[in-house]
Amino acid sequence: MSFSSQAKNNLSRLIPERACCCRTELLALFRSDGVIHKMDDEQVLMLQFETENAAVARKIFKLLKAMYDISIEVAVRKKRRLKKNNKYMLRVHGQEPVRLVLQDLQLDYADRLEDDYEEDFFLGDCCYRAYLRGSFLGAGSVSSPEGDYHLELTSRHASNAYFLLKAMERYDLKARINKRKGRYVIYLKGSEDIVTFLNVIGAHKKLLEFENVRIIKELRNRVNRGVNCETANLNKIVNTGVRQMEAILTIDRIMGIEKLKVSLREVARLRREFPSSSLQELGDMMDPPLSKSAINHRLRKLEEIADKLR
Numbered sequence: 001m002s003f004s005s006q007a008k009n010n011l012s013r014l015i016p017e018r019a020c021c022c023r024t025e026l027l028a029l030f031r032s033d034g035v036i037h038k039m040d041d042e043q044v045l046m047l048q049f050e051t052e053n054a055a056v057a058r059k060i061f062k063l064l065k066a067m068y069d070i071s072i073e074v075a076v077r078k079k080r081r082l083k084k085n086n087k088y089m090l091r092v093h094g095q096e097p098v099r100l101v102l103q104d105l106q107l108d109y110a111d112r113l114e115d116d117y118e119e120d121f122f123l124g125d126c127c128y129r130a131y132l133r134g135s136f137l138g139a140g141s142v143s144s145p146e147g148d149y150h151l152e153l154t155s156r157h158a159s160n161a162y163f164l165l166k167a168m169e170r171y172d173l174k175a176r177i178n179k180r181k182g183r184y185v186i187y188l189k190g191s192e193d194i195v196t197f198l199n200v201i202g203a204h205k206k207l208l209e210f211e212n213v214r215i216i217k218e219l220r221n222r223v224n225r226g227v228n229c230e231t232a233n234l235n236k237i238v239n240t241g242v243r244q245m246e247a248i249l250t251i252d253r254i255m256g257i258e259k260l261k262v263s264l265r266e267v268a269r270l271r272r273e274f275p276s277s278s279l280q281e282l283g284d285m286m287d288p289p290l291s292k293s294a295i296n297h298r299l300r301k302l303e304e305i306a307d308k309l310r
């Protein structure tokens, strides 16, 4: 299974605690690949969500059920050709149920799907995260860190694409935008940005995997650049680097790096930013500089803190 599908499976199990976020995530999923079928007299007939991922389909179903007292039809279009994925369709039928959902998602007048957003629909940071998560689940993907770094969200509508760009800016993500096969593509190329994005949408497990692969990749590059390092030694460095990074990410996720003592916080930040630097190099980067053993001591301390949090 691809890195992207694994990330989606994990994220599909995450159901927001607050109703505000359920709503924004559902809206994002709907804007990703949803349609509203209308009759000639503009009477709404049916509302449909579409996805190729079974876990995402289950999540849409759960969100709809949690929010509204309506019945939902689930249909599957089986793949006919190799490499073609199944398609899952979740449908809401009938004037009243459809109106209920559309009104709640503020999509209750014609063409609202392509319209701009009501800022008041987003109650806080939680909602923007949920919206980005929904957009990733609905029409996004991320490449495995073993290859080129690439994460993208796609959208049929320009207004949604630019809204996503703006939402990502809230987290200092410098996304770029272009067009492919009639869809807008909002993408990130830097590994730091991709890690931040995965963190924002709550994909903590994939983020760890991503970081681990990145560290190993950086270490290999370092060795290839001619740094003197024997294989056995390299393995040791890789394992230590991965362990330290996991500790720092765990601390950041559970209590936040800012809560650490200043002395530990600085080392944690540096290690996170320079996963393959040696202890000596990290020590030199400190202000004032620290000895190798002082850095080592602090990194051990960070691992102890993480162990207690786990």
Ligand SMILES: [Zn+2]
Pocket: 018, 019, 020, 021, 022, 123, 124, 125, 126, 127, 128, 130
């Ligand atoms: Zn919220």
